[in-house]
């Protein structure tokens with residue numbers, strides 16, 4: 142059974158058809174890439190999947206639940222977490238606190254136990270901190286744990302955003318251009334990290350412009366152009382698909 | 396080489412603008428001569444302060460490193476408690492009644508400011524009508540006491556529940572708004588509450604206020620003496636510090652601060668934003684309710700005059716002065732702003748002016764507040 146089923150999802154902004162009738166499904170523990178020229182509707186699709194915008198039409202079924210129309214925080218609690226194209230960290234909090242916030246829904250301390258500092262509460266807080274530290278180690282950020290998130294270099298901020306999505310406990314991770322602005326060395330590191338995330342048993346969807354990266358990492362690729370899905374398949378199939386080449390290079394190019 | 400003169404001329408320009416502006420403000424009150432004197436004094440003072448600041452700041456960082464190390468050994472709330480408790484406990488033994496009186500007032504304002512700090516400092520929701528909750532707390536208490544004859548310990552919980560509920564019910568529609576719009580609506584709410592209290596003669600006795608509120612008792616003893624009342628207020632201040640500090644260092648406090656930092660990112664992390672804003676506003680109102688009860692029981696008389704917009708501004712200034720989001724800072728801010736007017740008794744009529752000028756100076760020299768800086772402190 143597939144983990145995610147997108148059926149006929151459309152989103153119109155007034156007259157703009159940002160995405161139109163998109164359907165695909167996704168198996169567990171795979172990496173899917175969504176590619177397409179600027180303005181193709183990739184981020185809009187992510188926004189629909191994570192509840193930040195409501196699709197005009199269509200249904201999204203995640204792990205057997207129809208989540209179309211759910212609020213963003215509810216979608217996250219159900220198990221889909223995302224990063225943002227223009228990084229959104231809690232800039233004034235420390236790096237480790239960012240990851241602790243992400244565990245919000247995984248813990249259950251109530252007001253009474255917080256005020257009286259019961260043993261269970263202290264135990265929970267300790268494990269939240271430990272778990273946060275483990276995710277920081279996983280993303281190679283442990284040495285920056287006590288730094289302010291806003292003061293991190295760009296590449297580290299992107300990695301922190303990913304650490305945060307992992308800490309929510311989500312099984313489906315959506316990464317919006319995770320290598321944007323990174324140098325080749327950092328990009329290689331990112332590729333390895335995303336593969337490790339799949340090894341954890343998580344499913345990943347990546348929006349990415351770097352073709353070498355996409356071809357090297359994806360189990361499956363979906364291509365969008367002007368809001369429409371123009372191709373879907375394995376990296377090999379996509380590479381030679383004439384429609385895709387046309388979308389990227391224009392009609393005259395071949 | 397050019398950097399130094401440019402820095403110097405910028406400092407000169409800045410100090411002259413600030414002092415000129417203050418001098419012009421004072422002109423109508425004290426005449427030309429006094430204004431010129433003020434200009435001269437302020438100008439020199441700001442200049443010296445700025446220059447001293449450039450000399451001091453590297454040394455301050457060193458002091459901060461020492462403080463950092465201290466912080467690591469003491470959990471946050473205990474640190475403030477010790478700092479605060481030792482001198483506070485002794486006040487009634489060494490001070491005259493007048494000073495104890497000011498200290499009681501300071502305690503009530505500390506509770507208010509700590510409550511507002513939850514809303515403005517942690518959650519980042521600007522509230523310009525916080526006095527409304529203070530008023531609701533005080534009036535509920537006064538009415539329960541004078542009409543139904545409830546004593547302090549039974550009237551207070553009911554009044555606090557009413558205040559918390561009022562905070563919650565008002566926040567439900569208000570939180571559809573954001574930023575400046577929210578601030579304006581809260582301002583309106585503050586005024587509506589005051590005007591209602593002022594005009595609903597049959598229920599609140601209008602501008603004449605409610606008198607003969609009975610003094611609190613404790614295990615049968617009436618707490619009429621000033622020192623007894625002082626310890627009562629101190630008790631609630633301590634409870635506020637401990638409880639708010641603990642909530643801040645929990646998943647609730649983290650969610651509030653995350654909402655302030657980036658609401659969209661917070662919901663992407665699974666934080667239900669509206670619910671947590673409602674928590675914050677209700678929690679803040681809860682403390683205002685307690686402060687209102689303490690105020691009513693202390694004064695034995697309340698009227699709408701005590702709950703004006705300026706009062707909201709004053710509480711907000713306490714929060715900003717000490718540094719948004721820092722419990723220790725807010726306490727210091729409240730204490731300064733209660734004591735300052737007492738010291739400046741003779742220049743009573745310039746109080747607001749001085750306050751305004753002070754806040755402007757603060758915004759120029761230390762926009763993060765006196766003690767702000769590291770706002771989040773769930774560190775151990």
Ligand SMILES: Nc1ncnc2c1ncn2[C@@H]1O[C@H](COP(=O)(O)OP(=O)(O)OP(=O)(O)O)[C@@H](O)[C@H]1O
Pocket residue numbers: 154157158159177178179180181182183184185186226
């Ligand atoms: N909130 C919005 N209101 C109006 N139009 C929008 C909105 N969000 C996106 N669009 C439009 O929808 C289209 C798709 O935008 P989207 O951001 O999804 O593209 P993208 O594939 O992510 O592009 P990029 O590679 O540049 O990130 C664009 O034409 C954009 O202008």
Ligand SMILES: [Mg+2]
Pocket residue numbers: 183184185226
């Ligand atoms: Mg995009």
